[in-house]
Amino acid sequence: MKKSEVTEENNRSLFIKVIVVLVFTSLMLGIIVYLNKGSTNVRRVALENLADQFASSVRNAHWQWQGEGRPQIIMLITYANKLGENKQLIETSRKPIFMTHEGWPKAEPTSEGCAEIWDMALNMPMEVKGFKILAEYYDGVKLNNEPLDSVCRYRLSTGPYFEYKVFTGQVLPVKN
Numbered sequence: 001m002k003k004s005e006v007t008e009e010n011n012r013s014l015f016i017k018v019i020v021v022l023v024f025t026s027l028m029l030g031i032i033v034y035l036n037k038g039s040t041n042v043r044r045v046a047l048e049n050l051a052d053q054f055a056s057s058v059r060n061a062h063w064q065w066q067g068e069g070r071p072q073i074i075m076l077i078t079y080a081n082k083l084g085e086n087k088q089l090i091e092t093s094r095k096p097i098f099m100t101h102e103g104w105p106k107a108e109p110t111s112e113g114c115a116e117i118w119d120m121a122l123n124m125p126m127e128v129k130g131f132k133i134l135a136e137y138y139d140g141v142k143l144n145n146e147p148l149d150s151v152c153r154y155r156l157s158t159g160p161y162f163e164y165k166v167f168t169g170q171v172l173p174v175k176n
Contacts, residue, residue, distance in 0.1 A: 042129060058164070114153075117166075132156075150166045
């Protein structure tokens with residue numbers, strides 16, 4: 001082989017190796033992006049489920065408050081979704097809930113108060129798939145000069161969140 005043919009063969013071999021590395025790197029990058037995007041959706045779906053449970057618990061507390069004659073505190077009792085040995089309901093938790101004069105769960109107007117409402121309504125840790133949920137209080141007067149618009153926001157450190165309107169009991173859908 002001539003020197004120029006050897007050089008050309010070496011260049012071709014190097015070019016093929018570079019192409020193989022670029023294709024492999026592109027595939028790996030695509031897989032990483034796909035898997036990372038999927039985990040965000042899993043966290044969002046989990047947060048949506050928690051928002052639904054939260055809304056259901058708030059509504060249940062409101063109707064129980066109505067049924068008990070509108071007391072300041074109700075005892076929210078949670079049952080397992082199956083019957084026990086004697087075909088009786090199995091109580092899983094019993095939690096006192098402080099209620100507003102309009103019949104919605106209440107606490108101090110602070111972020112800690114919002115965490116307390118979460119605890120009263122759901123009786124579970126503030127986390128989704130290993131990610132901590134942060135509770136934040138937003139005063140309606142500071143937002144738009146309307147005190148009835150005060151909300152508790154429950155969010156992941158980045159991404160989706162849902163809000164609980166403190167004075168109306170409304171749970172707003174999950175947003176990004």
